[in-house]
Amino acid sequence: MARGARGSAGTTPPGDWWRSYFDAGYLxxxxxxxxxxxxxxxxARLTELLALPHGARVLDxxxxxxxxxxxxxxAGFNVDGLDYSRDMLKAAKARGTGxxxxxxRGDMRRLPLRWTRRFDGVVNLFTSFGFFDDPADDARVLKQVARMLxxxxxxxxxxxxxxxxxDRFLRGDAxxxxxxxxxxQDRHFDPRSGFLTIESTWTRRRKVERRTHRIRLYTATHLEALLQDAGLTVTGVYDGFREGPLTRGSHEMLLVARRGPPR
Structure with missing residues (x-):
C-alpha cells in the first residue's frame, strides 16, 4: 500500500480511519x-519461505x-483469513470458501483466544500494518502473532x-x-511519528471525492526489534518478494521470523 513519502503538508485523517476506509472505493x-x-x-514465494507441509494451518x-x-x-494450506472490514470480507468470501x-471478522490487536498456538504460519502482507495512532498497538499486534504460532x-x-x-519517493501520483x-494521490511524511499520510482525490463523471488515510512506516531495524520483543526471531530479510536481500534502495521489504525452535 505504501507508495511514497514526504509530500505537502495536508490534512490529518481521523485516528480510526481504518474502520471505514477499506470499502468498494478502496478496491x-x-x-x-x-x-x-x-x-x-x-x-509461490510465500510457500517457499513458509516451508510448511501440505495441510499446515496458516493465518492471513x-x-x-x-x-x-x-x-x-x-496451494494446499488450511487457511484462516482475518480482517476488520466487512466490505473486504464480503469480497473475499465471493472468491470462495470451504x-x-x-x-x-476481527481486530488484529485482539485475536481470538481459540486460535492460541493453532497456526504453523502467519502472514501479514501489503503494508497491512501501522494503522493505529498509538505505536504500542503495533507492538501489540506482533505479540498477538506470537500467541497464534x-x-x-x-x-x-x-x-x-x-x-x-x-529517500526516493513520489510526492504525488495519478x-x-x-x-x-x-x-x-498527494503524500506527506512526518519523520517524528513515522506516519505517511496519503490524500486521495477521486474524479468520476465530474464527481469529486476526497479522503485521507495514513500508515506508520518502519525500518527493518525497528521492525526486527519489535519482533524480538514479541518473542519472534528474524531469520531472513528480503527485497520484497524477490529472492535477493534487502538493500537501501528496496522500496518493499519482507521479513521472515520464527517463534522459538521446534521441540
Missing part, C-alpha cells in the same frame, strides 16, 4: 495494483479481499521500507482505475 482505487499473475508469483492477518488467502488454500478456507511457527511480514520510501475513476 477501485487500488485496482491497477491487483494482478492475479503477480499474486500467484507472490504466493488483515487478509483484505482474500487475494493471498484464496491462493494459499489453493473446509480449508475460512474468514473471520506454534513453537517453530513462521511469521512473514511484507510491506513498505521506510529507508527507501523516504492513474485511472479499471472503472474509469481518475485517482490523484
Amino acid at each position: 477501485d482505487e487500488y485496482s491497477p495494483v491487483f494482478d492475479l499473475i503477480e499474486e500467484r508469483r507472490q504466493v 492477518l488483515a487478509c483484505g479481499q482474500g487475494r493471498h488467502a484464496h491462493l494459499l488454500a489453493e 473446509k480449508t478456507l475460512r474468514y473471520t 506454534k513453537r517453530g511457527g513462521v511469521f512473514i511480514w511484507q510491506g513498505g521500507n521506510r529507508d527507501a520510501l523516504t 492513474w485511472t482505475t479499471a472503472e474509469g475513476t481518475a485517482v490523484r
Whole structure:
C-alpha cells in the first residue's frame, strides 16, 4: 500500500480511519495494483519461505479481499483469513470458501483466544500494518502473532521500507482505475511519528471525492526489534518478494521470523 513519502503538508485523517476506509472505493482505487499473475508469483514465494507441509494451518492477518488467502488454500494450506472490514470480507468470501478456507471478522490487536498456538504460519502482507495512532498497538499486534504460532511457527511480514520510501519517493501520483475513476494521490511524511499520510482525490463523471488515510512506516531495524520483543526471531530479510536481500534502495521489504525452535 505504501507508495511514497514526504509530500505537502495536508490534512490529518481521523485516528480510526481504518474502520471505514477499506470499502468498494478502496478496491477501485487500488485496482491497477491487483494482478492475479503477480499474486500467484507472490504466493509461490510465500510457500517457499513458509516451508510448511501440505495441510499446515496458516493465518492471513488483515487478509483484505482474500487475494493471498484464496491462493494459499489453493496451494494446499488450511487457511484462516482475518480482517476488520466487512466490505473486504464480503469480497473475499465471493472468491470462495470451504473446509480449508475460512474468514473471520476481527481486530488484529485482539485475536481470538481459540486460535492460541493453532497456526504453523502467519502472514501479514501489503503494508497491512501501522494503522493505529498509538505505536504500542503495533507492538501489540506482533505479540498477538506470537500467541497464534506454534513453537517453530513462521511469521512473514511484507510491506513498505521506510529507508527507501523516504529517500526516493513520489510526492504525488495519478492513474485511472479499471472503472474509469481518475485517482490523484498527494503524500506527506512526518519523520517524528513515522506516519505517511496519503490524500486521495477521486474524479468520476465530474464527481469529486476526497479522503485521507495514513500508515506508520518502519525500518527493518525497528521492525526486527519489535519482533524480538514479541518473542519472534528474524531469520531472513528480503527485497520484497524477490529472492535477493534487502538493500537501501528496496522500496518493499519482507521479513521472515520464527517463534522459538521446534521441540
